[in-house]
Amino acid sequence: MNRVITGLACAGAFFLLVCAAALLLVASAPPAIEAPRNVFDFTTLRRDPTDIDLPTLRRYPARDGEQLAYRYYDSIANRILIFVHGSTYHSAGYHALASFLSLNGAAKVVLPNLRGHFQSGRRRGDIDYIGQLEDDLVDLIQFIRDEHLEGPITLGGHSSGGGLAIRFAGGPRPDLVSNYLLLSPIIPGSPSVKEGTAGGWASLHRRRLYGLLFLDALGIHGFDGLPIITFNKPVKYWDGTETLSYSYRLNVSYHPRYGYADDIEALGDKALVLVGVDDEAVDADALRALFASRAPHSQVVSLAHINHFGIFTDRGVLQRIAEWLRGVPSDEGTKHPS
Template sequence: MHWKFWLPILAIPVIYLAVALSLTLIRPEVGSAGSLNFERLISSDNTVEPTPLQTFETRDGQALSFAHYPSDSNLKVILLHGSGYHGAYLAPLADYLASTGIGDVYVPNVRGHLGSGNRRGDIDYIGQLEDDIDEVAALILQENPDARICIGGHSSGGALAMRYASGEYGSLIYCFFGLAPFLGPDAPTIPETDSGWAHISLPRIIGLSMLNTVGIHALDGLETIRFNLPEPYRDGTETLGYSWRLMTNFALNRDFEKDVAGLPGESIVFVGSDDEALNAEAFVPLFSRLDKQVQVIDGLDHFGIVLDEGVMQRLGDWLAQH
């Protein structure tokens, strides 16, 4: 057969790679002035100081940082922070659960954030975050072999906790709770109005997805999302951008319903009716259909669901049952 016949066919992979690589050149940019209500995080009502960070060495030799809020309770709680920051803002909730004797609380800083891993905003591979949580769980069980472990988190941390609890390590988890968990861009819980917090580069994401499809991962460290944290609330401890690897791992799988359905029988989600980043009412039919509990709390926004004393008591009462 004449070589000219094969030329268009041979050109297809070249064109495919050229398109994919050109798309990866477009970086994410913050283009909106709006964002979440960060004023709540620095209000005078938040008087609980985070406990000093501790570190331990993970299986790859890197350090992972965490705050421990000790209690004699046999219920050990792993509490995960949301995107762009670290576990300090969870101190009031962690302190409440520990001081009331409900749970012995561990708040790790997710790898790629303050004090965890060698690179801010990046990880080594997708799935590393679950491996890290597994090491936190192993650390707990080494000292307390009969402990019951409950995992929970806020926003993207709620998604990561859900991803872990419904994944291969889920047998270690007795119960799960989510505080305004982010279920992903395809979920009905995404509101019509953008909160202005997270800004992705869709072209770069498409390009990297194309490369991943053919087994090319050399560019997975490229940044694909930026967070709009206003200047007055920055102190240098925040992480304002994520690589493709970290963005993908710090979220549910694309089949988010399978992750929700795979949660332990003892699971609950709290979300505020005034959440800027989520459509709160959409949680109810989705989780009810998948046989999971949801409570929508009137008048609370995205951070209010974490800092409200009433929610702390509700969650504490639910955990106390275990």
């Protein structure tokens, strides 16, 4: 009996020691701030987010009662494209893509402002729990169906938005969409992310991340709202609507699950993946190799002379996307959430 008690005491002491170490990592100072770098060519995207040609922000109800923002682009097409923005910005940055696809009869386009971003949610850069962004997308689909839009749904996204679309494919409700459009998707931890920081775009508090991952494995979530990542957007390109840091729970929810393989495999043959050879954040060759091993039946295309922003602004790329949307089967992705 004494040996049992001693063993339990030692195990308990070891557990407390490991938890204390994790808490020290969580409380550690963030990495030094690097000198600002214009990683991407923001001059190609500068626009006033209140431009009069932008559709007015609308609202849809999430399951917690929060009214989240989105923009809607009507079209003669039956298909519906829900397209998720990349990190820091919001729907206004994808106006050119949505306008082109809707006006050219490829899809009705819905551009959500994710919770934790401009005009969506109560706290900029944070959400309530890991997985809430997926729940918000399910609620958006429910709202779309309640508005009597019955066409098949394509879920798409750029950069981190593409990562969220991959996460959705590996989640509980992939039956709600017919296929996926991934533009330069960010998959943290994979060889496809240049330098591990998207080419210097992101600064990750790695010690805090490791501590929070351990605590989460134990079911301890009280520290998930702490900031974990900041973004290197030069001040001269700020317009006041960007979100320049994310909490742990928002950042984790925005990408495929750690390990990422299962989420990618869940795409099957339902994804079109486009990436520019000149992408500053994503290694095109590494991304192709990753999909070849995990989702070999998805279509992955590397585009010459295209960078991270050109993948959703270049007219030739937009034409390719429109042709794909018009040609994909329409017999799935018409379910209603239940």
